[in-house]
Amino acid sequence: MANGLGLIIEQTNKLIISPQIYQALEIMQLALPELLEYINNELMENPLLEVVEGYEQGLEPEDFPLEEQIIEQQQEKEDQWLDSIVGEVLREEKDNWTVNNKYEKDSVPIEGQWLDNNNLVDYLTEQLRFIENSWKLTKQELETAQFIIGNLDSNGYLTLSVEELAQILKISEDEVLKALKIVQQFDPPGVGARDLKECLKLQFPLLPHCPPKMEQFLDHLDDLAVGYYKKIAQALGVSVQEVKNMGELLKLLDPKPGSRFDRSSDIKYIIPDATIKKIDNEYFVLVNETDIPRLSINERYKKTLRELDDQEIRKFVREKVNSGLNLIKCIENRRSTIHDVLEEIIRRQKDFLDHGMSALKPLTMREVAEVVGIHESTVSRVSANKYIDTPRGVFPIKCFFAGSIGREKEVTAERIKEDLKRFIAEEDCTKPYSDQKLAELFAKEGIQIARRTIAKYREELRIPSSTLRKKTCK
Structure with a gap:
């Protein structure tokens, strides 16, 4: 059968969203701050739109008595007369008020006089510029250090490996390490680290007294997080009390040295709709x-x-x-x-x-x-x-809009979490409730819930297990 071209007329149903409907859907989804911004943009683009003044008071010209309108007209005339007088004075004294350009050239601009501590990259770059001459940095060291600063994340950690930096900059790994050590001496302490262990190690000089086995202690951070003090003590050959003391010293250090420069966590105000x-x-x-x-x-x-x-x-x-x-x-x-x-x-x-x-x-x-x-x-x-x-x-x-929990059609996850916090707050910290015991307490209140579900919500609430709660009991 030969192929050919032809015209075929078909009638089909299609859903086409008009610009008006699309705008309605978009406005429906906007929160109040976003809606205000949207309206401001429309006011700038559409010259026919205008804001009705005095809307909040709901006042119209007819609402004012005749006497008040007369008083307003008199005030307007007085204002116009004062404006004309001020304008004449300004024209006469204009030459005397003109600033001499000579002083403008000699003056130092105020902008840029102070360091913006809200930006980690600018803060480190300013320190690099400050030590450039005193440390006699070469052009390559300066450029490598600047490149490293530009590849730090919001917490101050280096996002690229030494090998990747060497390949990108086409220099040796030793030269990269040399520039990295320069950056790691900057404020805040711990900046430029490649992992948590290195970050904490860079901050050891800040400790009033650093135990000799502190560096080895950093190899057991995972065990420290779950409270395995005896295991760490046996590995380091020290007492359990010394392990706890080293743990307290670690709390003095900042695991995220660059976070105080991160403005993404600034307070954001909410306007209820x-x-x-x-x-x-x-x-x-x-x-x-x-x-x-x-x-x-x-x-x-x-x-x-x-x-x-x-x-x-x-x-x-x-x-x-x-x-x-x-x-x-x-x-x-x-x-x-x-x-x-x-x-x-x-x-x-x-x-x-x-x-x-x-x-x-x-x-x-x-x-x-x-x-x-x-x-x-x-x-x-x-x-x-x-x-x-x-x-x-x-x-x-x-x-x-809350979903139900399993067979309990009238119980929400929020209620389970609230009751879970209440049970744990009322427990004896020397004999904390296990997840199974918590499930039994829910059963007494007529709520059938599995132990693994208890564990899930407990972890979402960042509540430690019964073992850890008992260890932290004082």
């Missing part, structure tokens, strides 16, 4: 609208649309009007959807608001979506990266 208020034993949802500016379409451009004959301008104005109206509609739709979803969540999780995390009930997004009458993915967008301010504190919305 909604607030829950309790009034007469009832909870009400208040969506945060105080931070969101009220938008409207500029009437001047609407008039331009009716009067201008230029088709290009009319088309541009029409597109911007439609874009602005769609944005206003999307913001209102976001507000109403968040309100409806949170109302259903609060209705289901009222016990949590009354009694705390242990009263949190299993809840899925599908259950909320069916009641509100929206798709499950819309509930997911409403919950994404958003927080809610409740009488019990600020929580992410997603924390209200």
Whole structure:
């Protein structure tokens, strides 16, 4: 059968997301800080959008009495008169206030006078520049040390091996090691290490008294973490007390010397998207609208649309009007959807608001979506990266969607963790509960849970085993 070209007409159904729907989905997913940034960008790009002034007070020109309007007009006239007087003075004295360029050239700029201690790379580079002449570093040593500084991670550890550095820079490994030792003498102590053992070893000079077997002690860090003091003592030929003393000395050292320069862990402030208020034993949802500016379409451009004959301008104005109206509609739709979803969540999780995390009930997004009458993915967008301010504190919305544990359909993982912390807090530290004993305590309260599940949640809470809890008991 011969192949040929031809035209075939087919009718198919396809789901096409229009720009308006895509914008609505995007705005629905944005948290409040991101929404404010999005609105600011739209205000800069769309000249027809404007912020309604005095929205928070809800005041309109008709609200002012006639006498107050007259007083305002008089004040405006006085302000204009004062502005004209000040302008004349400024013009007369302009020559006297002009700064002589000679002094500008001789002055030293303030910027860059002080070292920015919030950047590890800049901090080390400044130290390298400072010792460049006094240590008589060669150009190669300087460039190698600078390359090493640029390959340190946020904790101050070297991310490349000596062999890899030698291959990249096309120099010998001895030359790399020489430059590395220069960097390792910089502040903070321990910077430039290739592993934890080397990092701690570089900080030994800081210890008031360093035991002779301290370096060998670093070979047993894994045993130290689980509390095998006798095993370490036998390996080093010292007493158990000496092992504990060396462990206390290690606590004086910093395993992450570069972490204090890492700004990724800075405090990030949360703006809740909604607030829950309790009034007469009832909870009400208040969506945060105080931070969101009220938008409207500029009437001047609407008039331009009716009067201008230029088709290009009319088309541009029409597109911007439609874009602005769609944005206003999307913001209102976001507000109403968040309100409806949170109302259903609060209705289901009222016990949590009354009694705390242990009263949190299993809840899925599908259950909320069916009641509100929206798709499950819309509930997911409403919950994404958003927080809610409740009488019990600020929580992410997603924390209200909790799954059940195995056969216990009415028990959540959060409740298991809360009860687990309570049991361990009440135990006798000289006879701590084993995971099996904890499972039996849950069984007495009517919750059937396996020992391995107890161990899983205990590890998630970073609670040590009963053996380690007994060793740390004082």
